[in-house]
Amino acid sequence: xxxxxSASVLARHRGLYWTIFGGTVGAFVLAFLFPVYWMVVGAMxxxxxxxxxxxxxxxxxxxxxxxxxxxxxxxxxxxLTNTVVQAAGAWVLQLVFCTxxxxxxxxxxxxxxxxxxxxxxxxxxxxASALLVPKxxxxxxxPLVHLNLLNSPWAIWLPAVANAxxxxxxxxxxxxxxxxxxxxAEIDGAGAVRRLWHVVLPLSRPVLxxxxxxxxxxxWQDFLWPLLVFTDTNKSPISVAxxxxxxxxxxxxxxxxxxxxxxxxIALFLIFQRHIIAGIGAGSVKx
Amino acid sequence: xxxxxxxxxxxRLASVSRGGRRPRRRLKDNVTAYAFLAxxxxxxxxxxxxxxxxxxxxxxxxxxxxxxxxxxxxxxxRLLFDDPEFGAAWRxxxxxxxxxxxxxxxxxxxxxxxxxxxRHAKAFFRLAVYLPVMIPPVxxxxxxKWFYDPGPGLFNEVLRFLHLPTSEWTNSTRTALVxxxxxxxxxxxxxxxxxxxxxxxxxxxxxxxxxxxxxASIWQRIRHVTIxxxxxxxxxxxxLQIVATMQVFTEPFVMTGGGPEDATITVLYLxxxxxxxxxxxxxxxxxxxxxxxxxxxxxxxxxxVTREAT
Numbered sequence: 001x002x003x004x005x006s007a008s009v010l011a012r013h014r015g016l017y018w019t020i021f022g023g024t025v026g027a028f029v030l031a032f033l034f035p036v037y038w039m040v041v042g043a044m045x046x047x048x049x050x051x052x053x054x055x056x057x058x059x060x061x062x063x064x065x066x067x068x069x070x071x072x073x074x075x076x077x078x079x080l081t082n083t084v085v086q087a088a089g090a091w092v093l094q095l096v097f098c099t100x101x102x103x104x105x106x107x108x109x110x111x112x113x114x115x116x117x118x119x120x121x122x123x124x125x126x127x128a129s130a131l132l133v134p135k136x137x138x139x140x141x142x143p144l145v146h147l148n149l150l151n152s153p154w155a156i157w158l159p160a161v162a163n164a165x166x167x168x169x170x171x172x173x174x175x176x177x178x179x180x181x182x183x184x185a186e187i188d189g190a191g192a193v194r195r196l197w198h199v200v201l202p203l204s205r206p207v208l209x210x211x212x213x214x215x216x217x218x219x220w221q222d223f224l225w226p227l228l229v230f231t232d233t234n235k236s237p238i239s240v241a242x243x244x245x246x247x248x249x250x251x252x253x254x255x256x257x258x259x260x261x262x263x264x265x266i267a268l269f270l271i272f273q274r275h276i277i278a279g280i281g282a283g284s285v286k287x
Numbered sequence: 288x289x290x291x292x293x294x295x296x297x298x299r300l301a302s303v304s305r306g307g308r309r310p311r312r313r314l315k316d317n318v319t320a321y322a323f324l325a326x327x328x329x330x331x332x333x334x335x336x337x338x339x340x341x342x343x344x345x346x347x348x349x350x351x352x353x354x355x356x357x358x359x360x361x362x363x364x365r366l367l368f369d370d371p372e373f374g375a376a377w378r379x380x381x382x383x384x385x386x387x388x389x390x391x392x393x394x395x396x397x398x399x400x401x402x403x404x405x406r407h408a409k410a411f412f413r414l415a416v417y418l419p420v421m422i423p424p425v426x427x428x429x430x431x432k433w434f435y436d437p438g439p440g441l442f443n444e445v446l447r448f449l450h451l452p453t454s455e456w457t458n459s460t461r462t463a464l465v466x467x468x469x470x471x472x473x474x475x476x477x478x479x480x481x482x483x484x485x486x487x488x489x490x491x492x493x494x495x496x497x498x499x500x501x502x503a504s505i506w507q508r509i510r511h512v513t514i515x516x517x518x519x520x521x522x523x524x525x526x527l528q529i530v531a532t533m534q535v536f537t538e539p540f541v542m543t544g545g546g547p548e549d550a551t552i553t554v555l556y557l558x559x560x561x562x563x564x565x566x567x568x569x570x571x572x573x574x575x576x577x578x579x580x581x582x583x584x585x586x587x588x589x590x591x592v593t594r595e596a597t
Contacts, residue, residue: 002492002493002495002496003403003404003487003492003495004400004403004404004495004505004508004509004512004513005404005505006495006496006499010406017406020401020405021405021407021408024401024402024405024412025408025411028411028412028415028416029415031473032415032416032418032419033415033418035419035430035434036418036422038434038441039430042433050439051438051439052439053439053444053447054444054447054448055439055441055444093326096326097326097327097330098327100323100324100326100327101323101324101326101327101328103323104319104320104321104323104324105324108316108319108320108323109320110316110317110320110321110324111317113320116324116328119331119336120331121590123331123335123336123339124586124590125583125586125587125590126335126339126579126583126586127530127533127534127578127579127582127583127586128534129534129536129554129555129558129575129578130339130342130575130576130578130579130582131334131335131338131339131342131575132555132558132559132562132575133342133345133558133562133568133571133572133575134337134338134339134341134342134345134572134575135334135338136562137338137341137345137568138333138334138337138338138341142333143333143337158330158333158334159330159334161326161327161330161331161334162327162330162331162333162334162335164331164335167327191319192316192319192320192323217421220423221423221424221425223423223424223425223536223537223541224536224537224540224555224559228563238423239423239424239425239426240425242425242426242429243425243429243540243541246429251433254429255430255433258426258429258430261423261425261426262421262422262423262426265421265422265423266418266421266422268421269414269417269418269421270414273413273414273417276417277413277417277481280478280481280482280485
């Protein structure tokens with residue numbers, strides 16, 4: 001594909017190209033990979049070595065046991081389980097309710113559907129931080145039923161469903177599905193549920209994948225909201241636990257815990273990188 | 288590399304008209320549709336629409352967790368205006384957003400233009416630049432807090448190694464805010480670069496060819512082809528970035544606690560303080576309403592721009 005510099009110019013300046021290429025690779029390694037390396041390796045240095053000046057590039061003694069110690073002191077089993085439960089629930093509920101609502105708005109066209117869609121899109125204009133306090137007060141005392149959701153995963157799960165961005169992504173995708181397929185299914189006597197399950201969903205795997213990744217990553221990375229709704233540290237996800245326990249831990253153990261908290265996200269990225277990169281483009285360029 | 292796309296498998300066809308149905312059938316359709324919508328509507332109602340209205344009401348009330356709320360008119364706003372942290376929070380938030388734009392707007396664009404010209408190791412560059420985005424923000428903040436440590440922190444060690452003067456980083460009122468901007472830029476740049484790369488790849492090659500035939504230099508080609516062709520994406524990212532960076536919280540909360548001397552307190556941090564440290568929900572909502580009014584303009588512009596384009 002033709003870009004800014006043509007292939008013939010590039011062929012004439014081989015040396016310059018490889019210099020720039022090498023420089024860029026070096027800069028990327030230093031800027032993006034080295035900090036991660038420093039974190040992974042820093043956790044395995046002894047406490048004395050960690051504060052040594054000048055620092056060692058490779059640990060002179062390896063202490064991989066720090067990871068085990070950090071797991072124990074920070075009770076990472078509890079916090080990782082909490083995070084997984086919160087992320088999984090948010091994922092399932094968001095997938096079910098956003099898909100149902102998006103399908104209804106896109107294909108069933110109920111009365112006042114446009115008004116409802118407008119109301120949902122309007123929430124995109126409201127910055128999340130502006131709703132922080134009233135949303136917290138709602139969770140503390142749910143209107144009408146007067147339930148307190150503090151320290152319960154429902155405080156993560158239910159607000160996660162109110163995700164206008166993912167709902168709109170799904171709705172736009174459903175809008176573009178071939179109408180004659182759905183009409184044919186309707187003529188064959190398939191009801192709304194069967195049409196959704198047997199026609200729409202099998203065609204929607206790419207968008208469902210993107211929404212799933214967005215849903216899980218959002219919960220795993222969130223900090224302020226879980227900080228507010230989990231006052232009991234034993235219920236809190238890993239991100240909150242890291243900050244709350246960061247001052248009581250030896251530095252090397254804290255760093256080890258940080259690595260452990262990042263591993264699932266990095267693994268997710270390496271496995272689903274194509275979907276994630278496609279999703280970034282879809283989510284923002286196409287609005 | 289066959290990346291999955293978000294385009295459905297077949298082109299769109301005109302949908303068959305639904306007119307001429309019997310009213311009973313229409314009613315049944317509506318019942319089904321609302322049954323499908325119920326869960327979503329309940330959640331939007333409880334956690335988006337109701338809180339948005341409540342924020343506007345609470346802004347004019349005195350409210351804490353103990354007493355019932357009373358109307359106080361503009362008292363919450365007066366209280367905020369008298370708070371020296373109020374001015375500091377807005378100044379810092381604007382400075383943060385401005386600096387984040389200066390660094391975070393030009394650098395990703397230049398990087399994307401450069402990466403688009405490189406013919407090798409494309410996958411490596413994409414993975415590397417997006418890696419920080421996937422690291423949980425709390426981990427990023429703690430990691431950079433450790434790098435910024437004026438004693439054995441990585442950055443001062445590197446500066447000492449290069450025989451350069453060391454810095455106080457987040458410990459000095461002069462450099463604290465800039466230090467946080469660097470963290471935010473490092474952490475968020477990946478998404479921007481990838482979006483620019485996608486936009487660059489959509490530029491038709493003939494445009495560059497024609498420009499080259501006309502004798503345009505590389506800089507002229509960037510100015511007259513690349514930038515005009517990506518103007519829409521730039522505008523969109525600009526608006527998105529303003530809305531996102533104005534809501535900065537995790538970095539100052541984790542790294543500096545708003546200090547030193549309020550040098551890094553932000554509007555969202557102050558909302559948090561009013562609500563959860565002073566337990567004054569009314570003033571917190573008054574401040575939220577101000578942020579809402581300010582950012583709502585940019586969000587609306589963003590939605591308008593993207594709708595115009597699609």
